Amino acid sequence: MNRNRSLRWARFGRYGLVLLLLTAVAVQNAAATTGGRYLTVGTAVAVLCGLALLVRRLPWYVAPLLTTVGAGLWGWPLLPLFLVALFDLAAGRRIAVAVGCCAVVLAANTVAPPMVSLWRPQQYGASLFFILAVVAGLWMGNRRRLVEALNTQVEHLRIERELREEAARTAERSRIAAEMHDVLAHRLSLIALHTGVLSTRAASLPGPVAERLTLLRTASTEALADLRDVLGALHDRRPTVGDAVPAPVLRDVRELVDQAREAGQQVDLQADGQPEQVPAAHRLALYRLVQEGLTNARKHAVGAPVRIRLTYGPPATVVEIVNPPGKAGEHNASSGFGLVGLGERVHALGGHLSAGPHGAGAWRLAARMPLPAPIEQNGPAHDPRDDRR
Structure with missing residues (x-):
């Protein structure tokens, strides 16, 4: 929203600068028709029309009405400001009003003095300028609405992605x-x-x-x-006191690798250490990381071998999953939120997750989770009764 506000202010600044220059030109033209005098009704009307076009809080019909009256009575000196009014009307899709204003100005200038008449430069008068102003206003208005619609859509997509990421976390x-x-x-x-x-x-x-x-x-x-x-x-149902204790969901990574091999994947697994040496939370995270890596390889690198390296600490639990480029699968659409959830899991364990290209087109998913400090068990146990002595 702040970006859209900045764009609107920048657009208004450019519009105001152009309008200031055109107002100065109109004042100079009005003064030229009166022998160089600036304190005349024509110059005052030019300034008033410029202010009406600049102030956006006025009703939309005020500026076109003033510029139409001014161009009808004072002719070509106020033509630049009248063209701006036609541009604004066309940009706002008020074509009928713009055509009516053109008809009024052209009709009024048929009886205007020759010095200020719009018909004086050419026989067709300023009709061509009117048409160009209306066409330019239509184009600019449509472009502005298209840009605003695209900005709104991008903002909605950004918010939707943030909500999806938060939901994944x-x-x-x-x-x-x-x-x-x-x-x-x-x-x-x-x-x-x-x-x-x-x-x-x-x-x-x-x-x-x-x-x-x-x-x-x-x-x-x-x-x-x-x-x-x-x-x-x-859980789906809140357990009560009489419920049986749910079974743990710890699974071995080797079972996951065996299932992938049975499905036709080429998986090379190397594990250092014993799974029992690390906490259950680390084993659960390893299972999810390997599962995500094998799934990504099946989606985006069909037939490519997958290399998995596991280290069951100390000082940390480390996993690395690398697969070279391969043929994309039929259903390779991915939201990318699986990695968001895995990052949340690894960060909750004090670790770091990295995923991205590796080498010549390969893909690498790696995580490192430090093991918690061991609890000191040496020395005599503390007796709470000692605190009462």
Whole structure:
């Protein structure tokens, strides 16, 4: 919107400059017809017509009316301003009004004094100038409306793309939260289950150990309930207390690669390290990245081999997917919002995602996600009862 406002002000500035020059010419012409006197009715009418054409807040008919009266009474000295009025009328699609003004001016100048009559330069008078002004106004008005329509369409497309990108980010955040809900709920339920089993043998355990087990079981149960309250709404049905814990959705990248090979893709997979060495969030992100890379290769590089390199930290989880150029698939239309969602996922893990051309026409998708710092477990455990001593 600011750009459109700037364009309108620039257009108005150019229009005002041209109108100022034409007003000066009209004043000079009016003064020439009175022996060089500038303080006359003709010069005053020229200035008044110029102001009427310049001020856009006046009703649209004021400027054409004044310039028509002026050109009808004072003839050719006010012809430049009358042509501007005809231009504005044609640009605003008021052709009938423009033709009527031309007829009035030409009829009035048939009885005007020879010195100022529009018929004096040629027999056809200023009719040709009238036609040129109307044609130029029609062309400029249509062009202006076309440019404004295109600018509006571009602005709408920009807003629509921003909304689509935001929707893709929101969907990816919801998917990440749902996956974290499944994985963490599974882990917390295991902690609660094992601590519950140990709590049944509290009579044979030392008092502090039994107390810690009870505290751990209570904390894990409350954490599981809080997690379900916060993220459970992301599922189709909000889980209740009696529901079974959903199974984790961790999948191995090798299964995805095997499926791609069965579909006819040439995939070279090299993995360093063990998947169990990285957090579940990293494994979920790797699965989505490899899935997106294989899908893009199937769409845009049919038959081209795909090279996948995985590194399961430390110090970071790294993935690189490269495919050379190939034949485009039949359904190769892509919105590009898949990479937007993946970028949101990788950035949420503190990493960086890059996607773009690589080498001679190849395509590369790479991401690096640093591993979280290990938690120190050395040293004696802190006893909350020590704070009360």
